[in-house]
Amino acid sequence: MPDVASPPATDTVIRVEGIDAGYGNIQILYDVSMPVERGKIVAIIGPNGAGKSTVLKSILGLLTPTKGQILYHGRDITGTPPHRIIAMGIGYVPQGRIVFPDMTIRDNLEMGGFTCRDKQVFDENLERCFDLFPILRDRQKQSAGTLSGGQQQMLAIGRALMSNPDTIILDEPSLGLAPKFVDTVFDTLRAMRTQGLTLLMVEQNAAKALALADHGYVLEVGRNRFEGPGRELLADEAVRRLYLGG
């Protein structure tokens, strides 16, 4: 047996370290730190304007922090452009489940696999995606616009899986979905964790997100305020009161 490289000493997949970030003159994040452990579901919650989406944009390279750094498997990815970050192994499910409505479901999935140059790997990714969401296999020739909101969210998640990520970032996966579809989406996230994926999500339904999450971070006006196991944060009255300025 040839020697294999030893696994990294840390089990931290993404490490956000002391970042400041914002838009133009408006600073949104102040010294935010957020390690994300391998194989865990991690939720970022907080009232409006807390900076939740800004953290995601910083990780994805849509925004470059003015201070601090972002590590992915120990490697500094601060300021790396989004397409390279996707190719490195971070998948992205944008807010509002933006799919290409006039393209077929299969074409939408192919768009997600644009970083993949190997046909065989591509086919494997597609199969895995269809196994997770059989409805997408059944309806792959239909245009994505014909899917229900919940199914479009499945497609958006499936598309993120096509770049073969080990980590997926989800921005408000439950937003605008009917309650029964919200449960379906959350069941899917659970199934993805079982497959070893790391999930980092921002979610407006804080109660649901914390009930599912292994770990949660609570932001308030751009700063780390609380963190801990999801269930503990869920039971913490101080976290709830934060939403109403208490």
Place this chain on the structure above:
Amino acid sequence: MSPPVDALLSVQGAVKSFGGVRAVDGCTFDVAKGSTTGLIGPNGSGKTTTFNLITGLERPEEGEIYFEGQPLVGKRPHQITRSGLGRTFQTTRVFPDMTVVENMMVAAPEDNFDDSADRAIELLALVGLIELREEFGGNLSYGQNKLVEIARVHMRPHRMVMLDEPFAGVNRTLAEQLVDYIEKMHARGVTYLIIDHEMKLVMRLCQRILVLDQGKLLVEGLPEVVQNDPAVLSAYFGQE
């Protein structure tokens, strides 16, 4: 339905749909004369649409709205402004190539333009921007722009002013200046209805809080009562 006696503004059963979504769904509330009232609620609860219905930017499919006992539905936005009800918007629109004073004077009442420079200076002093009066709008920070816009709405002697997210994107120092300004104008008799997500400031500034959820009034009451209401908490925090 008829207007209530002591309410300055009365919204009665307002409905407004966009596509299949009833953004405002039978919304009913009053704003008492002389009060500072907060209008809060989770994202998408219908707050800004309610503002748009009141100020004539959207027309309700059902319901009535009264200001000082006069029906507003069917009136044009400029008619509503002239009747003494002003508002600001989430996005600021300060003219970049005009000075701060000129920006203020744009909003002067057409029948009393002569006094408008004095009025502008007085308001700028109150909001704490007097040193910037000759600065071009384009040279101000985002927060300073917001303060100019909020000061500007008072160029008319409005009896009521509605502010849509006045504190969003405004740093703490400027936010305190703004709180101070609103309190001073309130003491001069302006009634306020304020949408904002900066809960600490809203709860401090307002005597009464209205909570919208899914286009309806969920709860109304004193700040400390609303803050501890389980229905309000679960509207914001979600449910498992």
